[in-house]
Every structure is written in structure tokens, then in C-alpha cells.
Amino acid sequence: MDETPAENPVSNDEILFRRVPETFMCNGLSFQAFMPNKTDSTGISLSRSSFFADDPVRFASTGRIGKKYYVARLIAAGVRSLGLEVVPRPEPDNPGHAEIPDLNHSQTRTIKKQLAPALANAVLSVEGPFPGLRHRDAPTTEVEMDP
Amino acid sequence: MSRLMASWTITGRTVSTPDQPLEGHDETRVPWGQFTSNEEEERRLEQWQSLIDSRLIEWGRNPSVLEDDGVEAPTPHTIANACQLARMMRDDKLPPPTRVVPTVDGGVAFELETGDHLVCLEITPAGTLEYDRYFKSSLQDHMELPAIGHVFGR
Numbered sequence: 001m002d003e004t005p006a007e008n009p010v011s012n013d014e015i016l017f018r019r020v021p022e023t024f025m026c027n028g029l030s031f032q033a034f035m036p037n038k039t040d041s042t043g044i045s046l047s048r049s050s051f052f053a054d055d056p057v058r059f060a061s062t063g064r065i066g067k068k069y070y071v072a073r074l075i076a077a078g079v080r081s082l083g084l085e086v087v088p089r090p091e092p093d094n095p096g097h098a099e100i101p102d103l104n105h106s107q108t109r110t111i112k113k114q115l116a117p118a119l120a121n122a123v124l125s126v127e128g129p130f131p132g133l134r135h136r137d138a139p140t141t142e143v144e145m146d147p
Numbered sequence: 148m149s150r151l152m153a154s155w156t157i158t159g160r161t162v163s164t165p166d167q168p169l170e171g172h173d174e175t176r177v178p179w180g181q182f183t184s185n186e187e188e189e190r191r192l193e194q195w196q197s198l199i200d201s202r203l204i205e206w207g208r209n210p211s212v213l214e215d216d217g218v219e220a221p222t223p224h225t226i227a228n229a230c231q232l233a234r235m236m237r238d239d240k241l242p243p244p245t246r247v248v249p250t251v252d253g254g255v256a257f258e259l260e261t262g263d264h265l266v267c268l269e270i271t272p273a274g275t276l277e278y279d280r281y282f283k284s285s286l287q288d289h290m291e292l293p294a295i296g297h298v299f300g301r
Contacts, residue, residue: 021215026246030258031284037217037251064215113279114286117265121284 010086010098012077015049015124017059020070022129029072031120035112036105043099046074046086051096056127062094063132070128078122084115195237202247203230203255219253221272228270229255244268 010016024033036044052059056071063069079086084100091097103115203226206213210220221229229247236257237243244257253272258265265281280288 021218023213024248026248028246028260030246030248030256032248032250032256035251038219039217067215109277110286110289113289117281117284117286 008088008090010048010076010088012075012080014076015054016046016074016076016079016086016098017049017052017056018044018046018072018074018123019060019063020072020126020128021063022068022070025070025126025129029070029120029123029126031117033072034103034116034119036103036107036116038105040099040103040105042089043087043101043104046098046100047094048088048096048098049073051094057130060128060130061133063134065131065133065135067132068129069132070126071130072126073124074119074122075124078124079119082115082118082122084119191240191242192237194243195233198243198247199230199233199237203233206249213249218249218251219272221249221253221255224274225253225255225270225272228274229257232257232268232270232276 018033020029020033024030034044047059047062049059056073060069060071076086079100084102086098086100089097089099100119103112103119107115206221207223207226207230210223210226213220233247242259245260246258248256248258250256250269250271254269256267256269258267260266263283265284267277267279267281269277269279271277274294276292276294278288278290278292279286
């Protein structure tokens with residue numbers, strides 16, 4: 001069941017970040033960047049850019065240390081225009097975490113392959129690559145940042 | 148094909164090869180298709196080789212570069228299958244893909260993007276192959292093949 005906090009829904013004009021491992025960016029963005037992986041049991045993850053001061057470098061730093069990431073920007077209205085809902089799923093270490101429940105790991109491959117390219121096509125821009133700064137076993141947003 | 152049959156007319160100069168300095172003052176008709184074909188063939192082969200050497204074999208040497216949160220690196224067997232597919236496509240005169248990327252579940256995908264068209268050949272960790280064709284990001288065809296040898300009827 002979706003838990004959408006009524007007090008803080010994702011508005012249509014919100015910018016959403018998707019962290020993209022650099023291997024998915026090669027002569028353009030591959031839709032593999034939007035294929036749900038085994039940890040995406042309740043939907044693929046996005047983050048609300050306002051929780052990261054709209055800073056893609058800061059957001060990318062939540063990735064693993066030693067890795068580099070691109071940051072794809074989407075607008076919530078663009079996601080919804082595909083018939084996909086985007087809902088807030090705040091996490092203790094990432095209050096700006098959001099998910100697209102209809103694109104999750106348990107979906108059939110055909111459905112995933114229908115939705116992921118459409119989502120990739122809705123990307124407004126891609127920036128990077130930026131370094132990840134999170135140690136491997138640390139929570140998602142526990143990173144080492146310069147003051 | 149019409150482009151391959153076309154001629155390239157150089158007025159007032161004689162051309163030995165497109166890369167060499169222009170000499171003479173005759174009107175010369177250069178078989179554009181032949182030059183184009185040779186040059187494109189060389190470039191095509193270089194691109195395939197670069198893809199195999201710099202990307203697939205490199206992944207095989209250091210698969211950890213592909214691992215990430217929830218993303219599995221392809222096994223050496225899957226990468227070997229990808230190399231085999233690349234060689235088959237190269238030898239069948241097919242253009243190199245726009246990109247080769249790992250998939251989130253340990254496969255390897257070859258994506259060929261031309262305008263609004265996208266064709267994706269994905270080698271799965273199980274050794275099967277999936278073909279997907281998109282137009283304007285909309286899935287048009289999806290096919291699953293039991294092994295990469297079926298791709299070109301081998």
C-alpha cells in the first residue's frame with residue numbers, strides 16, 4: 001500500500017533527481033538507468049532536488065565512494081504524464097527520497113522494458129559525472145562532504 | 148544504398164584519394180560509394196574492436212567497476228557471450244551499437260539508436276538473448292531467443 005504523506009506530496013512542478021552510475025551514460029543515457037534492480041522492490045528511487053539544495057554534485061555524492069555518477073533531472077509532471085505516479089518515501093537518512101511504485105523489480109521484464117525507456121525519454125537533462133563519497137556500507141546519504 | 152551508388156563530382160581538380168592533396172585541373176568523378184565504403188568499413192571495424200577491447204574485455208578484467216547498489220556485474224561467462232555477439236555482428240557487417248552497457252541484473256545490452264528508433268540486444272545472465280525494438284521510446288517488438296547462436300541463424 002502506498003504511503004503518501006498528505007502534508008508533503010510531490011508537486012507537479014518539483015524537480016526530481018535520479019542517480020545514474022557512469023557506466024549507463026555512454027554516447028547518451030541508456031534506459032538501463034531506469035530499470036529497477038533487486039533493491040527496488042517498492043519502486044525505483046528518485047530524490048526531490050529541493051532536499052539537496054537543487055545541487056546535483058551534492059546529490060551524486062550520496063553514491064558509493066570511488067564511483068562516479070551522472071544526475072538525471074526529471075519533473076514530476078513529466079513522470080505523471082507517462083501514467084506513472086511518484087510518491088514521497090522519506091527515509092531516515094534521506095527525507096527527500098521518492099519512488100515510482102509502478103516501476104519495481106517484481107514487474108515483468110516486458111513491463112519494465114516498456115516503462116524504463118519512456119522514463120529515460122522524459123529526462124530533462126543529465127549532468128556529471130560527479131564523485132560518490134559514501135562508504136560502501138553506510139546509509140544512502142551518509143557522505144563525507146567538505147564543510 | 149543510393150548513397151553507395153552515387154558519384155562525387157570534383158570540378159577542376161583531380162583527386163587520388165579524399166585524404167591526399169588535390170592536384171590537377173580535370174573534372175573527376177570519384178566513386179563515392181567505394182571510398183565511403185572503404186572508409187566506413189575501416190571505421191566500423193575500429194569501432195567494433197574498440198568496443199570489444201576497451202569495454203567488454205576491460206569489464207572482464209575488472210568487473211567490480213560495474214557493481215553498485217543493487218547492480219550486479221556481469222559474470223565472465225556473460226562477458227564472453229557479449230564478446231561473441233560483438234564478433235558475430237562485426238563479421239556480419241552490422242554497424243557498431245551506439246552504446247554497450249551493463250544491465251542491472253548482470254547482463255550486457257547493445258543499444259543501437261538512430262533518430263527515434265532504438266534497437267536493444269540484451270544478453271541475460273542465463274545466456275539467453277532478448278531483442279527489443281522501440282520507436283519514440285515505445286516498445287514495438289520484444290523477442291526472446293534461447294542462445295546468441297540463434298541471432299543470425301547459426
